[in-house]
Amino acid sequence: IWRDRLSSNAAINYFPFLKREDILESAQYFMGVALLAAQRSRDPSTQVGACIVNEEKKIVGVGYNGMPNGCGDDTLPWRRSGDNPVETKYFYVCHAELNAIMNKNSADLKGCTIYVTLFPCNECSKLLIQAGIKNVIYLSDKYHDDEKTVASRWMLDLAGIPYHEFIQNEKRPAPSRCFRCRCFTSFHRNKCMETTKINNKYIIERREHSTYGR
Numbered sequence: 005i006w007r008d009r010l011s012s013n014a015a016i017n018y019f020p021f022l023k024r025e026d027i028l029e030s031a032q033y034f035m036g037v038a039l040l041a042a043q044r045s046r047d048p049s050t051q052v053g054a055c056i057v058n059e060e061k062k063i064v065g066v067g068y069n070g071m072p073n074g075c076g077d078d079t080l081p082w083r084r085s086g087d088n089p090v091e092t093k094y095f096y097v098c099h100a101e102l103n104a105i106m107n108k109n110s111a112d113l114k115g116c117t118i119y120v121t122l123f124p125c126n127e128c129s130k131l132l133i134q135a136g137i138k139n140v141i142y143l144s145d146k147y148h149d150d151e152k153t154v155a156s157r158w159m160l161d162l163a164g165i166p167y168h169e170f171i172q173n174e175k176r177p178a179p180s181r182c183f184r185c186r187c188f189t190s191f192h193r194n195k196c197m198e199t200t201k202i203n204n205k206y207i208i209e210r211r212e213h214s215t216y217g218r
């Protein structure tokens with residue numbers, strides 16, 4: 005009962021033996037890393053981040069969209085359109101997925117999952133497929149109807165690589181809680197705890213749900 009109402013700091017005082025349950029989920033963490041990486045992008049219109057995670061849930065590559073190394077962020081154009089495509093960014097920018105693959109700190113990326121803040125384009129999907137990536141989680145799909153994205157989905161489908169939209173926290177089902185006391189600990193599945201203050205000491209009692217409150 006108290007745990008639900010107390011700040012986590014205060015909860016530590018009351019329940020020092022219980023682990024924290026309301027932690028960042030791993031998927032949120034990995035997409036969070038991708039979002040953080042995107043903040044490094046100098047693209048004025050779209051900042052993209054990617055985070056590659058292996059089967060042991062370890063991060064093996066992070067990247068964001070930017071100009072190729074040594075080409076200078078101030079030299080090449082960042083504009084989206086122009087009379088000549090050579091004057092636009094599209095001929096030059098390295099996509100976040102490409103950079104995440106190139107930055108990998110493991111021998112290979114076989115069986116990995118990529119968390120990316122924008123659905124991969126056709127060129128990136130080729131790279132993901134060839135690198136052995138087995139799963140794509142994306143945040144935005146704002147270019148869903150672009151030819152490049154259509155081609156990208158087609159290749160991913162053919163290669164048997166599933167792609168799923170990242171489900172934001174608020175869209176997720178609420179974490180399972182103890183039905184009676186509303187705490188988050190699985191420890192409480194069948195039992196409730198109640199804190200009673202006796203002689204200025206907190207006594208923590210466990211109570212069977214069936215008898216609780218009767």
Ligand SMILES: Nc1nc(=O)n([C@H]2C[C@H](O)[C@@H](COP(=O)(O)O)O2)cc1CO
Binds near residue numbers: 068098101128
């Ligand atoms: N999956 C992707 N990863 C990326 O890193 N990008 C980059 C390329 C550009 O720098 C920017 C898109 O710019 P714009 O067309 O929205 O102004 O995002 C783009 C896509 C989608 O194709």
